[in-house]
Amino acid sequence: MAASTVTDPVLLRSRLDSLRAEHAALKQRGLQLNIARGKPSEEQLALSDAILSLPGPGDWKTEAGEDVRNYGGDPQGVPELRALMSPILDLPASQIVAGGNSSLAMMHDCLVWALLKGVPGSTEPWSRVEKPAFICPAPGYEKHHTMCVEYGIELLPVAVTPTGPDMDAVEALAADPRVKGIWCVPTYANPTGETYSDETARRLAAMKTGAPDFRLFWDDAYLVHHLSGNGVTRTNIVALCAAAGHPDRAFVFASTSKITLASAGVGFFASSPANVAWYLARDGKRGVGPDKLNQLRHVRFLKDADGLRDHMEKQRALLAPKFAAVLDGLSRRLAGTGVASWSNPLGGYFISIEALPGTARRAVELAQEAGVTLTVAGSTWPHGKDPQDSNIRIAPSYAPLADVKAAADIIGLSILLAAAETLLTNNARNKVAE
Amino acid sequence: MAASTVTDPVLLRSRLDSLRAEHAALKQRGLQLNIARGKPSEEQLALSDAILSLPGPGDWKTEAGEDVRNYGGDPQGVPELRALMSPILDLPASQIVAGGNSSLAMMHDCLVWALLKGVPGSTEPWSRVEKPAFICPAPGYEKHHTMCVEYGIELLPVAVTPTGPDMDAVEALAADPRVKGIWCVPTYANPTGETYSDETARRLAAMKTGAPDFRLFWDDAYLVHHLSGNGVTRTNIVALCAAAGHPDRAFVFASTSKITLASAGVGFFASSPANVAWYLARDGKRGVGPDKLNQLRHVRFLKDADGLRDHMEKQRALLAPKFAAVLDGLSRRLAGTGVASWSNPLGGYFISIEALPGTARRAVELAQEAGVTLTVAGSTWPHGKDPQDSNIRIAPSYAPLADVKAAADIIGLSILLAAAETLLTNNARNKVAE
Numbered sequence: 001m002a003a004s005t006v007t008d009p010v011l012l013r014s015r016l017d018s019l020r021a022e023h024a025a026l027k028q029r030g031l032q033l034n035i036a037r038g039k040p041s042e043e044q045l046a047l048s049d050a051i052l053s054l055p056g057p058g059d060w061k062t063e064a065g066e067d068v069r070n071y072g073g074d075p076q077g078v079p080e081l082r083a084l085m086s087p088i089l090d091l092p093a094s095q096i097v098a099g100g101n102s103s104l105a106m107m108h109d110c111l112v113w114a115l116l117k118g119v120p121g122s123t124e125p126w127s128r129v130e131k132p133a134f135i136c137p138a139p140g141y142e143k144h145h146t147m148c149v150e151y152g153i154e155l156l157p158v159a160v161t162p163t164g165p166d167m168d169a170v171e172a173l174a175a176d177p178r179v180k181g182i183w184c185v186p187t188y189a190n191p192t193g194e195t196y197s198d199e200t201a202r203r204l205a206a207m208k209t210g211a212p213d214f215r216l217f218w219d220d221a222y223l224v225h226h227l228s229g230n231g232v233t234r235t236n237i238v239a240l241c242a243a244a245g246h247p248d249r250a251f252v253f254a255s256t257s258k259i260t261l262a263s264a265g266v267g268f269f270a271s272s273p274a275n276v277a278w279y280l281a282r283d284g285k286r287g288v289g290p291d292k293l294n295q296l297r298h299v300r301f302l303k304d305a306d307g308l309r310d311h312m313e314k315q316r317a318l319l320a321p322k323f324a325a326v327l328d329g330l331s332r333r334l335a336g337t338g339v340a341s342w343s344n345p346l347g348g349y350f351i352s353i354e355a356l357p358g359t360a361r362r363a364v365e366l367a368q369e370a371g372v373t374l375t376v377a378g379s380t381w382p383h384g385k386d387p388q389d390s391n392i393r394i395a396p397s398y399a400p401l402a403d404v405k406a407a408a409d410i411i412g413l414s415i416l417l418a419a420a421e422t423l424l425t426n427n428a429r430n431k432v433a434e
Numbered sequence: 435m436a437a438s439t440v441t442d443p444v445l446l447r448s449r450l451d452s453l454r455a456e457h458a459a460l461k462q463r464g465l466q467l468n469i470a471r472g473k474p475s476e477e478q479l480a481l482s483d484a485i486l487s488l489p490g491p492g493d494w495k496t497e498a499g500e501d502v503r504n505y506g507g508d509p510q511g512v513p514e515l516r517a518l519m520s521p522i523l524d525l526p527a528s529q530i531v532a533g534g535n536s537s538l539a540m541m542h543d544c545l546v547w548a549l550l551k552g553v554p555g556s557t558e559p560w561s562r563v564e565k566p567a568f569i570c571p572a573p574g575y576e577k578h579h580t581m582c583v584e585y586g587i588e589l590l591p592v593a594v595t596p597t598g599p600d601m602d603a604v605e606a607l608a609a610d611p612r613v614k615g616i617w618c619v620p621t622y623a624n625p626t627g628e629t630y631s632d633e634t635a636r637r638l639a640a641m642k643t644g645a646p647d648f649r650l651f652w653d654d655a656y657l658v659h660h661l662s663g664n665g666v667t668r669t670n671i672v673a674l675c676a677a678a679g680h681p682d683r684a685f686v687f688a689s690t691s692k693i694t695l696a697s698a699g700v701g702f703f704a705s706s707p708a709n710v711a712w713y714l715a716r717d718g719k720r721g722v723g724p725d726k727l728n729q730l731r732h733v734r735f736l737k738d739a740d741g742l743r744d745h746m747e748k749q750r751a752l753l754a755p756k757f758a759a760v761l762d763g764l765s766r767r768l769a770g771t772g773v774a775s776w777s778n779p780l781g782g783y784f785i786s787i788e789a790l791p792g793t794a795r796r797a798v799e800l801a802q803e804a805g806v807t808l809t810v811a812g813s814t815w816p817h818g819k820d821p822q823d824s825n826i827r828i829a830p831s832y833a834p835l836a837d838v839k840a841a842a843d844i845i846g847l848s849i850l851l852a853a854a855e856t857l858l859t860n861n862a863r864n865k866v867a868e
Contacts, residue, residue: 037505037506039504039505039506040504042501045494045501045503045504048503049491049492050491052488052489052490052491052492052493052494052727053487053488053489053490053491054486054487055486056486056487057483057484057486057487058486059486060479060486067476067479068697068698069479069482069695069696069697069698070474070479070695070696070697071471071473071691071696071697072471072473073697100534100535100725101534101721101722101724102720102721102723103721104720104721104722105720105721105722106721108719108720108721109720112546112550115550116546116549116550116561116585117584127550127561143719146719147719150551150719151550151551257505257722261503261504261727262503262504262505262722263502263503263504263505263507263722263723263724263726263727264502264503264726264727282584285542285577285580285581285584286536286538286539286542286543287535287536287537287538287539287540287542288535288536288538288691288696288697289536289697290535290697291534291535291697291698291725292697292698293486293695293697293698294698294725294728
């Protein structure tokens with residue numbers, strides 16, 4: 001990312017003064033805009049208002065005649081909900097587990113069971129491995145990172161490319177037997193927005209791993225969350241792994257949290273028959289199984305895979321203008337300055353900005369002073385430490401469109417101001433050194 | 435338990451013949467009665483039918499203004515639900531966590547976090563302890579046992595008395611540093627029905643333990659599940675532990691699974707401030723928090739602690755006649771025979787029978803032949819192995835009252851027949867030996 005266009009000291013000085021004046025004026029306005037949180041807006045949640053009174057009086061029986069109010073029934077989850085998700089996940093319902101309200105919790109449970117028991121193919125529980133490690137494309141999702149940190153699993157960052165993680169780096173790291181897995185957000189990644197190419201998925205499925213029980217933690221959180229009309233085509237990672245002779249490599253996770261209600265949705269685990277059997281055997285000793293009434297509620301609301309897709313069109317209609325507003329605001333402030341580049345995602349929940357190295361933290365601080373709360377700088381990196389101090393994550397979904405528009409402009413200004421401050425300081429230093 | 439009244443060989447032979455004839459006639463009838471499952475009946479679940487359409491359109495805000503549909507909010511759970519449970523649990527709402535649909539899952543999570551991280555007061559994670567062990571009053575709840583077996587925690591059974599576990603045995607075992615906890619169902623225990631006395635609770639709170647991080651896993655699943663009008667008075671184990679200088683000893687669990695809907699209720703964790711902070715720190719790294727919409731749903735339905743108690747009166751009206759029918763059926767068949775004793779619980783979900791040692795498995799088999807499915811004999815003991823082969827668990831809640839009546843009679847017959855078979859065989863053996 002070249003910053004050559006603003007390195008002329010005189011030009012820079014004049015711009016710094018005018019940017020500072022603008023920033024000072026904004027501070028006076030006392031705005032309170034928040035685009036830190038990757039969560040649905042009230043309008044999005046209102047699309048699912050019918051759920052608040054479903055399934056309705058006397059409606060508690062599945063097609064198979066099971067009482068979803070009671071203990072027992074299919075421990076894999078309500079069959080018609082798994083059938084509904086089957087075309088979405090491109091896997092038979094028998095390879096899908098419908099769980100509780102959080103796919104992240106299902107990832108956590110897979111991780112602790114792997115640590116305490118091992119997974120199919122393990123020779124010992126992962127907690128017995130010296131210095132177990134996970135590969136994590138960075139920037140990435142902080143809750144994946146904190147989960148590993150919590151259990152002493154080292155995080156090994158690899159760079160993100162437009163087609164997914166840097167596969168040469170991934171393959172090199174995966175050759176180490178202590179490396180047990182990789183975090184993947186394969187569709188519209190958090191926060192960088194790219195979708196893994198077929199080639200990336202194929203290499204992940206086929207690569208040699210040092211650990212025979214290596215797992216792709218395939219968090220397909222945004223699999224139907226398209227911003228463009230056509231959307232992307234997902235790769236069927238479970239099928240690719242099977243074709244490559246590693247049938248049990250992929251743990252796939254999905255969720256309706258950003259389809260229906262964020263706190264009250266349904267999470268899914270999908271994988272090979274052996275992994276599903278392993279999951280159910282562990283989960284059966286954890287508790288009484290998932291909330292099947294909420295699963296039936298979702299069947300009644302979404303009806304079928306087409307109903308789900310139609311619902312996502314309504315989500316898109318609310319989300320796409322907000323993403324456009326951010327991109328527009330950033331362009332107007334930053335295009336041609338050379339101090340930042342940013343993603344233009346075709347789906348998902350985030351726009352990721354790469355600012356001038358060493359300025360992200362300052363830019364977020366400046367935006368905060370001007371009334372815009374952003375995700376804490378660095379939080380997309382393991383341990384919250386962005387080695388370049390360059391990544392800024394924007395989550396446009398929650399705030400009203402007008403706020404998003406105002407915030408995008410202020411963020412652009414803050415990035416520019418932080419860059420000008422830094423460049424001018426460097427310039428002065430260079431002067432002294434000359 | 436004396437069996438002297440039926441040891442006369444002539445009398446026994448004549449009774450055996452008539453019991454066999456009765457049993458054969460029952461087999462012909464092809465009954466299908468199931469009293470194996472400790473789960474609510476359809477009538478009980480119908481008491482909560484209103485939940486199926488709650489909270490209703492547009493009702494998604496807590497008193498504090500939080501949106502229960504979305505991410506975020508109070509990670510400890512909806513405050514008004516915790517306030518509702520406060521008088522029930524006799525603890526401030528700040529010491530109560532409202533969770534997902536399964537208190538058993540919360541116990542599991544505490545156990546895996548203890549294994550991987552340790553609890554307040556731990557010097558190392560429990561998984562680093564050589565041969566960690568838990569005390570379990572037996573007969574007990576099989577899902578407590580299987581959870582320990584799953585994670586390699588040895589189960590140390592102690593006898594059950596009418597006032598709780600045999601405390602001399604508990605204190606002796608707890609002195610061993612590898613013993614990390616004890617499973618307790620302190621109110622109307624599963625399956626034995628007794629409620630721990632104040633003295634038992636006081637001794638559990640005060641006893642010296644070899645492990646500084648010893649925990650009472652206090653599963654108060656039946657705390658408001660009274661069968662008699664007055665109910666029992668619970669002891670406040672958290673307060674007792676604090677008074678005894680062990681403020682963090684008790685992990686208390688409760689659930690609305692057998693108050694509202696078995697699969698779609700809310701579980702609770704209640705403990706000392708340090709334990710609650712520990713739980714929340716762990717849980718915050720697990721997922722997106724509990725289903726708060728379901729928590730609000732429960733507030734709308736139960737309204738307050740008195741509403742909950744009123745609801746339990748309706749449950750009692752459905753359950754008490756079934757328990758009475760079992761006790762009546764057992765009495766008519768078995769009173770005075772000396773071959774069985776049984777519990778007469780003041781609450782909870784189970785009646786526990788102690789049959790003649792060596793006959794429980796056979797009695798369950800005979801009942802099955804006559805059309806009554808019972809809990810598998812032995813399943814109330816660790817690893818499913820009842821050392822005396824004497825315990826039979828009856829769960830009268832699920833089946834219709836008429837079925838319960840018929841089943842109780844058949845169970846009584848089966849216990850008697852199994853005893854007569856055994857005694858006659860012994861008698862014949864003794865004859866040979868003479």
